Amino acid sequence: MEMIGHGGKEIVERVMSKDAALKRVAEMQAAKVKTLDVRLQMATEIIDIAYGFFSPLEGFMTKADVEAVCNNMTLADGKTVWSIPIVFDISSEELEKSGIKQYDEVLLTYTGNPFAIFDITDIFTLDVKEVAMKVYGTTEDKHPGVKRTYQYKDKFLGGKITLLNPPKINEPFTKYWLTPKQMREKFKEKGWEMIINHQTRNVPHTGHEWLMKGAYLGAYGSMMVDKPRGGILVNAMIGEKRPGDYIDEAIILCQDAQGKYGYFREDIFLTTCTLWDMRYAGPKEAIFHACLRTNLGCTHHMFGRDHAGVGTYYDPYDAHRIFSKLPEGSLRIKPIFNLDWWFCPVCDEVTYSGLCGHKDKKASFSGTLIRSIIQDGVKPPRRIFRPEVFDMIMECAEKYGFGNAFVTEDYLKRRQPVFTIEPLQ
Amino acid sequence: MAEEKFPINIWINEERLAKIQAAGLADMCKEVLAGLKVIAVPATAEQRDKILKIFPTAKFDAATTRSIENLPRQIKDQIFDLVIENKSVDVVDEFLKSVEK
Incomplete structure (x- = not known):
C-alpha cells in the first residue's frame, strides 16, 4: 500500500518494538544516560512525530527549521511546506541541571515511565515575539497560540525522536x-x-x-x-x-x-x-x-x-x-x-x-x-x-x-x- | 450610522417561558432557527467588552453571529429577571452596575 505522506516522503513510524525497547532502556539506564520527564504538551507531540502524523518531521525542529517555518513557511530544506513550529522547550536551569549537551542521546520519560529517545542535535534560543508575529500575525497574548508561545521556556532542543513505549489510549477514545x-x-x-x-x-x-x-x-x-x-x-x-x-x-x-x-x-x-x-x-x-x-x-x-x-x-x-x-x-x-x-x-x-x-x-x-x-x-x-x-x-x-x-x-x-x-x- | 449592537441571546427554556407568560410579555420573544424562542438583549461595544472581561467563559462570536454567547446560565437568569422586572430588553447597564457592585 502506498504510504507516501506530506512532502512526497514515505511515512515511517519511529517506534521501537517492545523487546528492542526493553533492551535499549536497560542499556541506557546502565550507562546512566541523561533523562528528562516531559509534560503532556510535549508527550502529545512525541506521539504524533513517532507515528508519522507530522511526517516528514522525524523529531522536534532545529533552529533552522523554525526560522524557515517563520520566514518562508517551509522546513529548512526550503521546499517542504510547513506552517507551525513544532518545538521542545526547556529552561536554562533544567538544561544545566540535566547536563544535556548537543549530540546527547536522552531518555525521555512521561509520568515517570520510559517513553522515548531524543537525539539532541541542536540547542537554541528563539525570539518568541518574532515567532508569534510571523506565525500568528499578532503579538497579543490574548491569542491562545501566542500565549502558548510566550509560555515556552527560554531554550529549545531539536533532534530526532524514537518512541519506546506506545501510549495506551483510554476509553472512549x-x-x-x-x-x-x-x-x-x-x-x-x-x-x-x-x-x-x-x-x-x-x-x-x-x-x-x-x-x-x-x-x-x-x-x-x-x-x-x-x-x-x-x-x-x-x-x-x-x-x-x-x-x-x-x-x-x-x-x-x-x-x-x-x-x-x-x-x-x-x-x-x-x-x-x-x-x-x-x-x-x-x-x-x-x-x-x-x-x-x-x-x-x-x-x-x-x-x-x-x-x-x-x-x-x-x-x-x-x-x-x-x-x-x-x-x-x-x-x-x-x-x-x-x-x-x-x-x-x-x-x-x-x-x-x-x-x-x-x-x-x-x-x-x-x-x-x-x-x-x-x-x-x-x-x-x-x-x-x-x-x-x-x-x-x-x-x-x-x-x-x-x-x-x-x-x-x-x-x-x-x-x-x-x-x-x-x-x- | 447607527451604533452596532451585540445581542446577548437569552434562549427560552420552559422555566423562562412560564415567567414570560405570567408577566404577559410573550410578545417580547422572537422565533428563530426553526422555532426556537429567544429574547435578544442588546449591548453596546463598550458593554460587550466589559462583559467579556468580567466573565472569562463568555465569548463574542465575531465570525458568524456577532452575539455574546456562553455566559453562565445563572448570569443569563439574572439578565432575564431584569428584563421581566423592567418589561424591557435595555437592561445591560443595570446588570453591569449590579455585577460591579
Whole structure:
C-alpha cells in the first residue's frame, strides 16, 4: 500500500518494538544516560512525530527549521511546506541541571515511565515575539497560540525522536485513535478512492452536517456510483481544553453519532481523532491541517469560514486565500472551500449561502451559538441539531463530565487522561 | 450610522417561558432557527467588552453571529429577571452596575 505522506516522503513510524525497547532502556539506564520527564504538551507531540502524523518531521525542529517555518513557511530544506513550529522547550536551569549537551542521546520519560529517545542535535534560543508575529500575525497574548508561545521556556532542543513505549489510549477514545498507517489501511478496506477530511473540535450541528454533505457531493464528481468510492473522515482534534469548550468525550462520541444514527451511511463515514493542541493560527493552521491530513491519507480537506480562527485576528476567508500563495504541487491534498451554511426560514431548511437568495431573512448559527442554547437548558430543533446528538451530549455530561457537557476546572482536574504511558514491562 | 449592537441571546427554556407568560410579555420573544424562542438583549461595544472581561467563559462570536454567547446560565437568569422586572430588553447597564457592585 502506498504510504507516501506530506512532502512526497514515505511515512515511517519511529517506534521501537517492545523487546528492542526493553533492551535499549536497560542499556541506557546502565550507562546512566541523561533523562528528562516531559509534560503532556510535549508527550502529545512525541506521539504524533513517532507515528508519522507530522511526517516528514522525524523529531522536534532545529533552529533552522523554525526560522524557515517563520520566514518562508517551509522546513529548512526550503521546499517542504510547513506552517507551525513544532518545538521542545526547556529552561536554562533544567538544561544545566540535566547536563544535556548537543549530540546527547536522552531518555525521555512521561509520568515517570520510559517513553522515548531524543537525539539532541541542536540547542537554541528563539525570539518568541518574532515567532508569534510571523506565525500568528499578532503579538497579543490574548491569542491562545501566542500565549502558548510566550509560555515556552527560554531554550529549545531539536533532534530526532524514537518512541519506546506506545501510549495506551483510554476509553472512549480507544477505537477512534488510528495512526496514519492504520488510517490508510482502513480506507483501503472501505474501498475509498476519495477521502474528504472534516476538521473539528466541536460537537456537530446540522450546519456541519451539510458542510460535509455538500463537500462530498461536490468532490464525488464523475466517479461511478455503483458502490461508494469515497468517504468522509471526521478527524477531531483532541488536546488542550479551555473552560467552556465541549468535553473531549462529547466531541468524539457526538461526531460518531452522525453515522450511528444514519445521518450519514456508515459505509461512507468514519470518525477518528488526532492528538493536537489547537493553536488557533487561522490560515497557518489551515496549512498545517492540510499537511497533517495528507499524512492520514486524505485526498481532500474541507475549509469553511474562519477555519481554525479565534476572535477577530483573521479575516473569515484568510484560511482560503493562503492556499493560493503556495507553489503549485506543494501539497498532495485538494482543498475544498466553503462559504456559510445558514438556516433560511423561507426555504425552511439549512442551506448554502452560495445558493440561497434570501440573505436578508437568513438565521446564521455557529457552534458557539448552539453551545449557548444548550447551556440555557434548551433542546434545539432537529433541523438545527440532531436529537440523537443532543442525547449523546447529555449522556457524556453524566458519564464523563461530572454532570456538565462543558469543560470545567473540576473536569480538568478529575478527568481520565486521553492516553497514559504505562510502565515498560 | 447607527451604533452596532451585540445581542446577548437569552434562549427560552420552559422555566423562562412560564415567567414570560405570567408577566404577559410573550410578545417580547422572537422565533428563530426553526422555532426556537429567544429574547435578544442588546449591548453596546463598550458593554460587550466589559462583559467579556468580567466573565472569562463568555465569548463574542465575531465570525458568524456577532452575539455574546456562553455566559453562565445563572448570569443569563439574572439578565432575564431584569428584563421581566423592567418589561424591557435595555437592561445591560443595570446588570453591569449590579455585577460591579
